[in-house]
Amino acid sequence: MLQIRCKNNNVTKSFPEGTSLLDVYQEFQDEIRLPYPVVSAKVNNVSQGLKFRLYQNRDVEFLDARDGSGHRAYVRSLSFVLYKATQDLFSGSKLFIEHSLCRGYYCNFKKRANEPLTDDDVERIRQRMQEIVDLDMPFRRTESTTEEAIRVFTERGFADKVKLLETSGQLYSDYYTLGDTVDYFYGPLVPSAGYLRVWGLERYEQGLLLRVPDWDNPSQVADKVEQPRTFEMFAEKTRWDIIMRLSNAGDVNKAIRRGQASELIQVSEALQEKKIVQIAEEIDRRFHRKKNPVRLVLITGPSSSGKTTFCKRLSVQLMACGLRPLSFSTDDYFVNRVDTPKLPNGDYDFDNIETVEYSLLENHLQRLMQGERVEIPEYNFVTGQREWNGKKLKLSSDTVLIIEGIHALNPLLTQKINDALKYKIYISALTSISLDDHNWIPVRDNRLLRRIIRDYNKGAYTAQQTIAQWKNVCKAEGQWIFPFQETADVMFNSALNIEFAVLRTHAEMILTTVPRNCPEYSEAHRLLKFIHYFTPISDKEIPPTSIMREFVGGSSFKY
Numbered sequence: 001m002l003q004i005r006c007k008n009n010n011v012t013k014s015f016p017e018g019t020s021l022l023d024v025y026q027e028f029q030d031e032i033r034l035p036y037p038v039v040s041a042k043v044n045n046v047s048q049g050l051k052f053r054l055y056q057n058r059d060v061e062f063l064d065a066r067d068g069s070g071h072r073a074y075v076r077s078l079s080f081v082l083y084k085a086t087q088d089l090f091s092g093s094k095l096f097i098e099h100s101l102c103r104g105y106y107c108n109f110k111k112r113a114n115e116p117l118t119d120d121d122v123e124r125i126r127q128r129m130q131e132i133v134d135l136d137m138p139f140r141r142t143e144s145t146t147e148e149a150i151r152v153f154t155e156r157g158f159a160d161k162v163k164l165l166e167t168s169g170q171l172y173s174d175y176y177t178l179g180d181t182v183d184y185f186y187g188p189l190v191p192s193a194g195y196l197r198v199w200g201l202e203r204y205e206q207g208l209l210l211r212v213p214d215w216d217n218p219s220q221v222a223d224k225v226e227q228p229r230t231f232e233m234f235a236e237k238t239r240w241d242i243i244m245r246l247s248n249a250g251d252v253n254k255a256i257r258r259g260q261a262s263e264l265i266q267v268s269e270a271l272q273e274k275k276i277v278q279i280a281e282e283i284d285r286r287f288h289r290k291k292n293p294v295r296l297v298l299i300t301g302p303s304s305s306g307k308t309t310f311c312k313r314l315s316v317q318l319m320a321c322g323l324r325p326l327s328f329s330t331d332d333y334f335v336n337r338v339d340t341p342k343l344p345n346g347d348y349d350f351d352n353i354e355t356v357e358y359s360l361l362e363n364h365l366q367r368l369m370q371g372e373r374v375e376i377p378e379y380n381f382v383t384g385q386r387e388w389n390g391k392k393l394k395l396s397s398d399t400v401l402i403i404e405g406i407h408a409l410n411p412l413l414t415q416k417i418n419d420a421l422k423y424k425i426y427i428s429a430l431t432s433i434s435l436d437d438h439n440w441i442p443v444r445d446n447r448l449l450r451r452i453i454r455d456y457n458k459g460a461y462t463a464q465q466t467i468a469q470w471k472n473v474c475k476a477e478g479q480w481i482f483p484f485q486e487t488a489d490v491m492f493n494s495a496l497n498i499e500f501a502v503l504r505t506h507a508e509m510i511l512t513t514v515p516r517n518c519p520e521y522s523e524a525h526r527l528l529k530f531i532h533y534f535t536p537i538s539d540k541e542i543p544p545t546s547i548m549r550e551f552v553g554g555s556s557f558k559y
Helices: 021-032 068-089 119-134 146-155 159-166 228-244 249-257 261-287 307-320 358-369 443-458 463-480 482-487 499-511 521-531
Strands: 002-006 011-015 040-043 046-048 058-063 094-101 104-110 139-145 172-178 181-183 200-204 207-211 296-300 324-329 378-380 385-387 399-404 422-428 490-493
Touching (some): 021 040, 021 058, 046 068, 068 119, 068 181, 094 228, 119 200, 139 146, 146 159, 228 261, 261 307, 261 490, 296 307, 307 422, 463 482, 463 521, 499 521
Parallel strands (some): 296 422
Antiparallel strands (some): 040 058, 104 207, 172 181, 378 385
């Protein structure tokens, strides 16, 4: 008999060898009483599907869709139902699940003869999905050699999955079936379609928007948030991916193996520099207009989006336009640490808008733009005190003021300043490369890997500590950053197609330092599995001015 400890209630019970997690849950469910349906579990801090069978003593934690692992299992399973519905109704069609959008997932759908998608098509797909859910069709997992999995997907014409598996270096691979439909996913699914009771499907632009459960309340669909600028930035990146013939991880891996890594780095960096030049030229144009000339540039973005390096590269291009950029961070206006708001657990809430004395910052900005000489503070992060060290600023006739920080677009910082005098920039790492047509790469994963590497290399935090903080970081972004991103004049995408191949060489060792006996191991294990899909390359050809250098080291900028 096995000894299985349920971490939800810290109770241990005996079970026969080969018992499934579903059977274990049925034994414990009356005692743990999660508020939402269980959709997956963690076994010794590794995510598993509920059909997973146990053959040794284990710790088990059952998860609903509020947990990251549970939410991902739910969305993967729902994506499979969507794919099956499209194949059942439109033979020969292609479905591309591209990226998160509007608190759902944007899907590009192509019918066989490339006919336009109609509202009737969308309703038929939705109805077929509902039929699959009502029938409670089971998801069946097959473990095979990777060679056999490649054969299965080759026969069905899945070139994207074939390229991924051919370059993954794995001996064995799992694939899934739903009825007579086969697909590949890099994480567990729910046991059957009947688990998927909360979802929606609607037409969006030229494709589909798959609506998914709310993270905090999985009993309801997440409220839709319109994101037209974000959609256009993704669309722009996707167009360049098509031009460069890099749609997925397999394409990137094969290009690297053909010796094209240097070329991919150079083109990716050139595209970013071209965009920065365009932004600088637009600021210059608005700076010199007669009515309401721009004097204030506001730059924001979520954690590890590359704000600092972008600010420095933009400053260089503004100087090339003949302007004199003067920049400082909202961090210098932090309140003294003892006055910092706190989270419910007692930790400091450094992402809260109230950490910034925004009334003082706004007053200084107004005075600077009126031509006054203003003494500005400097924040001492060692002592946790704001200091006045005699640093004084005054704008000249050719100076543009740049403010960078996570709250830069929050209206509280500049509400008394005419919007026409501002130019607002939002920056994030919006990953458009996918693992394959149905396995998108979450934007948060890109930023989390960047942050883990930077924190570790600087000696600021261990990988375990960074992962432990990440949930609160993301929650704060949803509250203080994302609500204002669509107000930006322009969005800049800091992600590079070649990025994960470079990050793997740094993150692989760092992630292995996370102990197996801590909750953060689950995320470290998932990220390790993810980056192993990419063929690693050295960062030696990444230029010293690259945004990547902010995270992997070797930048020529001083931070």
